Amino acid sequence: MFTFLKKLSIIILVKFMEKKKDLRIIKTQNLLFTSLIKLMKDKSFEEIKVADICNEAYINRSTFYSHYNDKYELLVDFINELKNNLLSSLEKNENIVNTKDYYIEMIHLLLEHIESKKDIYFSILKSNRSSILIDIIIEVAVKDINKRIEISNIHKGNVPTDILVKFYLGAVTSIIIEWLESKNKYTKKDILNYLDELIPEILV
Amino acid sequence: MFTFLKKLSIIILVKFMEKKKDLRIIKTQNLLFTSLIKLMKDKSFEEIKVADICNEAYINRSTFYSHYNDKYELLVDFINELKNNLLSSLEKNENIVNTKDYYIEMIHLLLEHIESKKDIYFSILKSNRSSILIDIIIEVAVKDINKRIEISNIHKGNVPTDILVKFYLGAVTSIIIEWLESKNKYTKKDILNYLDELIPEILV
């Protein structure tokens, strides 16, 4: 119970530090985000101008500059939003005991998150920024994995844990990108089955 | 024999179409390439201006525009150069019979290539463009793998070949990036041993 309150207070503190008090700020920020997503469907991020983003969002350009110094800051902010979102999606995974099950369930949650925000992730790929997608998945997944301290002690082989983790996360991410890019070629279930087959029990 | 001549003539035709006859062109192009590499060590690619590249190369800006329409074209040209380079490095791999040996040797050649051009690849990572590195490795490796047609028929499981290939190439690329980013933490031999352990015989 105390832990819960502690958690809550931290969240409130973070929100407070972010200074997102004023509704107007939240409103414009969301408008800028959705504008960015929409534009990234048709253009690469480099081609998108600050003026484009503002026009699409019906927001004055000087307002944009009162929030961000340039479009790259907007992108970083947007990506962090996605990361936090994904991280909390993965939290449902906390009380799975078996390690292999944990990994498969994590990938399951990952795919569900991405499918629920397919527009956004597809826009990221379209805008020629696949490295963003890779960054998001790997960073968030590593954070989640690091919560399960035991893992680092379990693996019996000669391969260091960080290498092991990067190996399989790179593999999974690569498949996810293939899944997104090939649109309707594979279902979410297909991908999950393939990964279940490809990730060995040895990991446990 | 005829096929050989046909191949040769195509190569000659390509070289002719590239119009790289004049030494001056080769010279400036190389200057632009090395200038780009040098700048990417300190700045992200977005931050680098056409004028910066020209100053560093002691080349007039209008000369730049007689070669490329923008800096992105220069980057593409540079990347293609790297791809061709890597592809011919991998050719030593042609007459290996055993499939697992082929993969390990391919990774070996890959690591040797990257180590011999460590400056360049490290610059690419520094300039916040890891997706370039991923593109290069995956595209070239897939080309090389596709030469060995048999592979597509060999795998016994339910996982489609393209998924299988993307899975392990994603994994290997992820490790290579980790290897480069962690500078001196692992030797080339370490990485090769780890990957040898992680890539299953099942593939064969």
Next chain:
DNA sequence: CAACATATTTAACTAAATGTATGATAAACA
């Protein structure tokens, strides 16, 4: 080596996009 072809330089210029500043207006907050 001389004649020719063409790549590079120099310099000026247009257009577009960035980033800043200020006072007026509108909306949120307490």
Next chain:
DNA sequence: TGTTTATCATACATTTAGTTAAATATGTTG
């Protein structure tokens, strides 16, 4: 309701991109 502050409208300085044309320098070819 009064105060605070985010947004708007506008104007302006600066940077970068990309084009053009004539003079110069450097490779190519017979």
